[in-house]
Amino acid sequence: MFRFLISTALAASLSIPAFADGVPSEAAAEGNFAERPFSPYANRNFPERPLWGDSHLHTGLSLDAGAFGNTLLPDEAWRFAKGEQVISSTGQPVRLARPLDWMVLTDHTDLMGFAPDLQAGKPGVLSDPKGLEWYEGYSAGGEEAGKAAFDIITNFSQMTLPEILLESYSPGADAFAFTWEHIVMAAEQHNDPGNFTAFIGFEWTSVPKGFNLHRNVMLRDGPVRALQMVPPVTQPPYGDTDPKALYAWLEEYQGKTGGRAVAFAHNGNLSNGWMFPTDDTYHGGKVDEDYVNARAKWEPHYEVTQIKGDGEAHPYLSPDDEFADYENWDVGNLDITELKTEDMLAGEYAREALKQGLMLEEKFGVNPYKFGMGGATDSHTSLATAEEDNFFGKSVSVEPSATRITHPFIANELGEIPGDLLVASGYTAVWASENTRSAIFDAFKRRETYATTGPRIGLRFFGGWDFNDDDLRTRSIAEAGYTRGVPMGSDLRPREGEGAPTFMIAALRDPVGANLDRAQVVKGWMDADGALQEKVYDVAWSGDREPDGNGKLPEVGDTVDLDTASWSNTIGASELATVWSDPDFDPAERAFYYVRVLEIPTPRWIVYDQVRYGIELPPDAQLAHQERAYSSPIWYTPAQ
Structure with missing residues (x-):
């Protein structure tokens, strides 16, 4: 490559000008310069550099971030992604080595607005016995706060949240609407076309039986469209855990607002085989023509690597691939209430899904797993850190300290995911023509993206x-x-x-x-x-x-x-x-x-x-x- 560059440079320096004395030829005067200009960089209409970003980050507005002590809100998260120094929830100064070009904030929609009210001890939270119990645990700090946070998550995944709290922080409630407006307007405030793109988004948190079916949603739009609707939830009676419910919301959003949206899944490795179904049935319905068409339409992207493990390949599925055993999490579902078995793995990893998509395309004429690759942090600290020497962990409880690797991600009588297995990953590079919502979103739609585990390769x-x-x-x-x-x-x-x-x-x-x-x-x-x-x-x-x-x-x-x-x-x-x-x-x-x-x-x-x-x-x-x-x-x- 370097010999080629040197020889090309020499040839250029020794070549004779095409036009003597700088006088253009008759052909040039007729417009050939416009068709094939001297400068090889003129008239380009393709993306020339990758734009780096995080498509999955949570602030203290998310239930499972705020309950674990994250006090940073969207403003701090946006400023940090743009390269500013902030103070973390544990009081540590932190800054990225290099700013990002874009980001999507994806706070969880279920119980939106509850976490800040829990931290503040609002009367609406304390009026419920369970809310009071959680607040007292949170206020006590340390181990008691951790127990309270895990109990909140357990009640969420088992759909046993107190009815009064569920009603107060679901679509139709003021707190829910105000929180959504906060998210939307913060993104708009920090959106700086040409320099930094702040996307409006959210995470749809389907977790039936503790099986991870989460999807992130990214909007192409600003507040005028985004505020015409509130995002969907999964807790009944306000929502549903079937992905088709999310697809229906996306269809309604585009039809009602004239806006555009995409969804993308993550952590199939924690779905116990449910992320990429191929049999006749799946959770909530059938893998039929309607399903494959809807998934192909709304999910052109997959988050293949992040804090909770790498999801490209698995050595059981790819025994001849010496590099398939990379940061695999294969213990069980999201909360380890069910252990993993080998037959589940085929429905969890990106490479296998891409293969299964070929089979489904042969059957239905549509490939539902025709997705582009991306990476994200899924950090719940408001800090988009994917650098090994600057890693602030999954949650506030595992921000930098001498004891953080002793904190397991999850542990119970069935199994454990140790703290040292957390992954400082990842980012998405986008080949977009400009740093704007429209250009980056369109690159996602056409799948011109790639994932890294953190380095900007x-x-x-x-x-x-x-x-x-x-x-x-x-x-x-x-x-x-x-x-x-x-x-x-x-x-x-x-x-x-x-x-x-x-x-x-x-x-x-x-x-x-x-x-x-x-x-x-x-x-x-x-x-x-x-x-x-x-x-x-x-x-x-x-x-x-x-x-x-x-x-x-x-x-x-x-x-x-x-x-x-x-x-x-x-x-x-x-x-x-x-x-x-x-x-x-x-x-x-x-x-x-x-x-x-x-x-x-x-x-x-x-x-x-x-x-x-x-x-x-x-x-x-x-x-x-x-x-x-x-x-x-x-x-x-x-x-x-």
């Missing part, structure tokens, strides 16, 4: 039929990518000729992060017998490594120093680029392709805690990992 991925190495000999590969192919999130154009598709991939390390180990293409397809298959290809890598006899690439090495929580970029590559053609292509088989980029090993957040606080880590704790990026897929459909 640059990633381009294009699919076509005639890319070649010459297309890499420029820093303007996107021009060839958009002109002769399609970007991530798209369907390949109709097949040209008799060859296999070609894919152009370019990855650039985070400027302040770790070097890159390798880039891989993950392919999934449905074979002639209707069986679903997958394969992972190493397509570009650092150094002079060569695959072994089994086709496996040797490890990149390890420079992590656990004593200082550091690493060295003396291994790996700053960038990787290649054009790859599928060697196993069959034009009769439905398929998808996405890119996974791996960094060299770096320390996990618990190692930074160990160095700062001088603490002992659990003997079986994972200390280092390889952070990564996941592109949205590109799909191939055989000609009919």
Whole structure:
């Protein structure tokens, strides 16, 4: 790549001007400059840089954030995302290393407005015996506050909330409407088109039997449309846990307001197989033509990585993938009231869902799992921190301290998810033409997004039929990518000729992060017998490594120093680029392709805690990992 750049620069410096003495030719005077200008950057109409953001964050307005002591409201969350320093709920100064470009605040809709009133001891809360009990526990602090918070969540998931409190903080109640207005107007106040985009959003919190079916909703609109309706809830009699109830609300919102909205799920790994149903029935209804059409319409995006585990792949489902065992949470459902069994895993992970989508498309003519990839924090601290050395945890109870890794995420008689398993992840990169609500939202709709576990890795991925190495000999590969192919999130154009598709991939390390180990293409397809298959290809890598006899690439090495929580970029590559053609292509088989980029090993957040606080880590704790990026897929459909 560098030789190409140098030779191109030399050629440019030695070339003879096309027009002697600077006089334009007759052809130029006729308008050819406008058609093909001298400057390769003129007249561009495609996205030129990724915009980084968090699509899932909670403030103290959320039930399970405020009850655990989060006192920061939307204003602080927005200011923090924009790069300002704030004081956390535990009194610690905190600031992002680099501001975000956009964010969606997604406070929970159920019992909206209750948490701040609980913290303040409002009479409406104290008038109910259970409300009084929770307030006294919250006021006591420490272990008692934790017990009160968990009891609130238990009553919520079991749908046993006190009727008077449910009535006071559900649609139709003043507190609910005022809180929604607070959320909407705070986003509008901080929205700064061209510089920072603040999206109006919320989280729809369906959790039947403790099985996570949550969806986040992002609106393209401002207050004029957003305030014409209030968001939906899941607690009866005010709402329903069936995803079709959310789809109906989205349909009504667009029809009534003329606005636009999308929904996206997260943490299928805590759904015990319910997130991506394929059988005839699912929770609340049937996987039929109505279901697949509605899901395809409203859910063009999936949150594949976040604090509560990584959801790209699982070693049980992908035994030949040596990197599938990454930050997996596979103990049970959200509150560990039911343990996980292996048969549940196929309905929980993104790669398997993408494969199952091919089968459902064959059956119904529509693929409900044709989604783009994204990452988010799901932090309940109001702080969008996905940096290993700046991780403020899931909730206020696990903000930085010498004891936080001893606090399990959840623990009961059935099992435990230890605190050291929390993941400092992730962010979504969006290829949008400008930093505005409309441009970023539209990129979500067309799935031109990718996920990272936190690092700001640059990633381009294009699919076509005639890319070649010459297309890499420029820093303007996107021009060839958009002109002769399609970007991530798209369907390949109709097949040209008799060859296999070609894919152009370019990855650039985070400027302040770790070097890159390798880039891989993950392919999934449905074979002639209707069986679903997958394969992972190493397509570009650092150094002079060569695959072994089994086709496996040797490890990149390890420079992590656990004593200082550091690493060295003396291994790996700053960038990787290649054009790859599928060697196993069959034009009769439905398929998808996405890119996974791996960094060299770096320390996990618990190692930074160990160095700062001088603490002992659990003997079986994972200390280092390889952070990564996941592109949205590109799909191939055989000609009919």
